[in-house]
Amino acid sequence: MKKLCFLAIFCFILVSCKTSTQQTASNTNTGTKEITLEEIWNGTFSADRMNALNSMNGDFYSLLNRNKETKAVTVDKYSYETLEKVATIVSSENLDGLDSFSTYSFNNDESQLLLGTNFKKVYRHSYKGTFYAYNIADKKLTLVGEDIQEPTFSPDSKKVAYAKNNNLFIKNLRNGKVTQITKDGEVNAIINGTTDWVYEEEFGFVRAFDWNETSEYLAFLRFDEKEVPQFSMNVTGNDLYPSMHTFKYPKAGEDNAKVSLHLYNVANNTTKKLNVGEYEYIPRLQWTKDAQTLCVTTLNRHQNNLNLYFVNAKTNASTVVLNEKDQAYVDIQDNLTFLEDNSFIWTSEKDGYNHIYHYDASGKLINQVTKGEWEVTNYYGFQKESQKIFYQSVENGSINRGIYSIGLDGSDKKLLSKEDGNNSASFSKNMNYFIGTYSSAESPAVYSLYNSEGKELKVIKDNAALKSLIATYKMSPKEFSTITVNGNELNMYMIKPVDFDANKKYPMLMFQYSGPGSQQVANRWNGSNDYWHNMLAQKGMIVVCVDGRGTGLKGRDFKKVTQKQLGKFEVEDQIAAAKQLAQRNYIDEDRVGIWGWSYGGFMSTNCILKGNDIFSTAIAVAPVTSWRFYDTVYTERYMTTPQENAEGYDDNSPINYADKLEGNYLLVHGSGDDNVHQQNTMRMVNALVEANKQFDLFIYPDRAHGIYKGKNTRLNLYTKMTNFLEKNLLQKD
Template sequence: MKKTLLLLIILTISLCKKAYAQTSNIDSQNKEITLQKIWNGTFSSDRMNALNSMNGDFYSLLNRDNQGNTTVDKYSYATLEKVETIVNSKDLSKIRYFQTYSFNNDETKIILGLNFKKIYRRSYKGTFYAYDVASKKISLIGEDIQEPIFSPDNKKVAYAKDNNLFIKDFSKNTVTQITKDGEKNSIINGITDWVYEEEFAFVRAFEWSNNSKYLAFLRFDESEVPTFSMDIVGKDLYPNQQVFKYPKAGEKNADVTLHMYSVSSKNSKKISLGNYEYIPRIKWSNNNNVLVATTLNRHQNDLKLHKVNALNNSSSLLLKETDKAYIDITDNLTFLADNSFIWTSEKDGFNHIYHYDFNGKLINQITNGKWEVTNYYGFNDKKKTIYYQSVENGSINRGVYSIGLNGENKKLLSNKKGQNSASFSTNLNYFINTFSSSEIPPIYSLYNAEGKMLKIIKDNAALKEELADYKMSPKEFSTININGNDLNMWMIKPMDFDENKKYPMLLFQYSGPGSQQVANRWNGANDYWHNMLAQKGMIVVCVDGRGTGFKGAYFKKSTYLNLVKYETEDQIAAAKKLAERSYIDKDNIGIWGWSFGGHMSTNSLLKGSDIFTTAIAVAPVTSWRFYDTVYTERFLRTPQENPAGYDDNSPVNYADKLQGNYLLVHGTGDDNVHVQNSYRMINSLIEANKQFDMFIVPDRTHGIYKGKNTRLNLYTKMTNFVEEHLINN
């Protein structure tokens, strides 16, 4: 009896202490998250400047000194200490500052860039100078030019201007124009068109051979591509019109051809690559005269690597890969000293690393397992070791690994859980690891190639300490079984959560093919907004449904030819299953998303009106017929081949199903998902006599961020909408 009484007293004291600790913790977290704090940078983490790995055990950073001068400084990986200042703008006679820099191969020269004018997401033109490190002399390359790059022999720089290609020879102080047919909205030489830049993620479409004798480049004939135009209101009396070529699904793409320019003969030759629709990559092998060009058919399920001989302009097949659905394009092709090459592929159902000889014969599959390689970092020839990132420790985590070229001696080099990414030195002796989790802000640490942590560079301890005073709820990770699949999920609850109460719920998702929102990583701006909503008494949930990434090709490609159908079904089913929980108010459930996620939230509200009462759609696609060829046809083929795949799940075709509260947001300057999508949706809703809210933002692009208070204003609108229709309903 006494023993039992003593245990009860101890248990009571323990529970009291625990309750007191929880109460104290809540009391200490008394600061509220506000939209002003989210968008004025209060919660921004301290980040490292983007470093540039140099030859040897060194890296460089672009810095600004106390006098406002721009510098390129050299650092040691081993010590993280500055070794020297390579260039300082105060020593330059022709410019007062610069914004970018890039080295030539032996780091004796630097290209400095300034006065940039943005074109699209990745492209810009600017003024560029060449700087000689030894003599400290600077010379102009050109103004309003694009993508200048040194030849490997350091004597020349190739660049693009006004849709043509040029070579400046510093040894002779001459400029040679190597193409002359460039014309806006017609012919582009050496620079990608809009759809290649957006969907194949590159801008510079020309490459020097290793011996500097040849320049391979792509030529885009977009003269027959349909034109899209947007009025830019601006601040002038009359709007300006932005006019550009944009191939929508099923329409004409640019005719893209590969050309080889000989520096000695000053002639270009067109290279025949057989039948194809796209040339998404070109890369020189370690043979000075052999370029490897990648081609894809229009369905993007037949990929070929071609060996192109610059001596006679012939081509031969190196590798062919096919897929029942589609093949993603990466930058992982890497040639080794013997010209064998590293290649990544999903051909066994998961993305893995393969080794081929230069005849296209498989030597071995290096990584293997029911998990995905998510990044390839490089190959150390001396150690015969490959470095990569994968999800071996769970699809919501990322780890950095090493493995032998023979597929043996695999080793985890980073933290086991959370997000780890590596920035390796050029010689692969060191890497700077960026680690974060949902609970730990980014930590930047120096590691050696064996995985030994040498030094913490930045730890964001001050941010973590600052956030301890705020009402921050943790993300609770779990899985939920929906339509026969265990889907990754996180949930954010109010800090004073009481399971005996009922809470409105907001689902957040993106859901696009290969994407991921449920990840064990540090907060972004939306996470703070979700926490702000939680402190107002809401539960916020995110579920990654079918079609999302990092769980194998079958899961990702299960939505092929029926884009958004299964994704929408999963969100509706998830909402219904969560609504069965006692603490969820089944009559107050909303969903929101941006871009693809905006399409999803619209579909979910219309098709799931029996569970969703409210939706916010920001910059949504409302019919895949309005979106570009490369992205859309990758997942749906063309509208001519698959009309049902386009129309059955496009909300413009069933606006009459709207029953709940709908907020539609779009920027009129969106060159990616055109405001046409929202205008058509608005017309469909009007024709169906449906009431809705809309927020049209003049001139803003897809991200809706440019201009004073743009994001603050947008999120204020969204917060008010959520409060009115879900929290205070």
């Protein structure tokens, strides 16, 4: 359950009102076709997307392509300037010993490639695979290893480091020699060079090793998870007897893996442990521009005290160059960028909003680059020649995203993208060009080539066919607005039936997620849920989404108000919003429902219990029902430990309010959910049974948190939810 961190701006009300008016006018649809669940889940409304491109040296990029006729896989080189293919770098038709591959990565000078195939999933983001090194000049293919993880070229391109069986290895590409760096790796005990389950899920990285620029050293993390409690799940499978999936999962308040930092010296084949003070977590490590200086990020267990260390590889001396504290928590980010003089760029919300800062090599602040009551939502990079930083922010309203450039000294800020909607960018390695992706609630994704000054050079894909297709269906616009709830101005959208009549009464379904720093009310194109919501609207429901306190894009204080009491203010806001909206003449206050997934399921469950005087129906998919059951890193970031904050955990756990259920409640979970364990739902079931409450329950065997694996799984789930809502919201007593 990874966090999303976003924010807001003073003039939002004006921006959102303008957006709402425009969309209501332009999206009035004259189509007659009805959206069906089969169409939503068979890809009828899928937008045409660009293949993920890999920026290369100079003004070039590469793409992985597959020939539909010959089935050959190629890595092709393209020009940013013309978007035309200029070369085929490698084709599977010309590889002796490798029929196909599905991933590739370059070395520094782009003379070699790592080609990957035969992947096997480990956790949500991690895989084992078979990898080959391919020399482009002599077309030589060399096996690096089978069932290996995260192979990475050394900067001098002579070696590849990788993990296998929880140990680290280096293969010399010149003589084929393999050196095993660690030998103590063991499943569910010791991990070297890759991360454990909770680091991968919550800190968002898998490769826990990094080469220095001269290829002399390899820094890596070691996880000792022997004392971490073990979690087991039955796997139904297709065999006569179920099997057991067992892995280490630290729940709130329990032991984490003991993480240590190590440095391998390639020349003398020795490894030493490095000291970086007291800490609970090492969520990031990377080498600086100085080949002898390693940069390491540490966090305490409460995650509210972050240290940035510089460690000297020769002397082992470590120095804190930056310390950041927060009464709640400090977010981990991937924006740390070292410049040629080893000064660095850093993002922080220490002034109340997430902004970009520039520090010298000793950690002294040079200047705050961006400022204002709005937040930077993505950092794209720094261009040395122009001394410009490129970033994404919500300066034009918290439901929008724009692309900007700004001088390193904070001067000459410039908007490079459209003013409204959701704009994102994929920059060339030299930052001379970017491929911009624009969408809004009324426009599917448009991909265009821009130069670094923001001049649009060429439209690549515009999804005009999808826009024309949508026009043939009954579709209602998202009407963006704000609603004042519990003294706060909250972002909201509403979807009404096409034939809406203000003199009629309609049932209302609220949708939300509500997790810390998240956002659902955004001026972007439809996802699958948006089509489903529109389908429900045409059946006669009004669908509403409100981003309450604790969500993102309104600054630090708005986001972190939920600290130590997840599920309190967020639930209060949904209940209050529902009651306020139900006072409108066209809302039937006796037919108000709410649904959500994961954190949203936690919320919808709490809402039908604590808000049983307004919510008559709720759906919870894969919900957390007690934060005692969730992992350390995510949960303790917001709640501290159960030992320290028992009331915060229990006062907002729906398990403790099962006796308040008065309405219609559908509970859904996948039995193979290694993230939010099915245990959450089973404990909720027990509490409801003990309270003698009737409810609906459906379990999807072996499905993970997303409940999508297998034929028709999502179609089955959304059919079930649609039928439940039709029965309990659309049908009057």
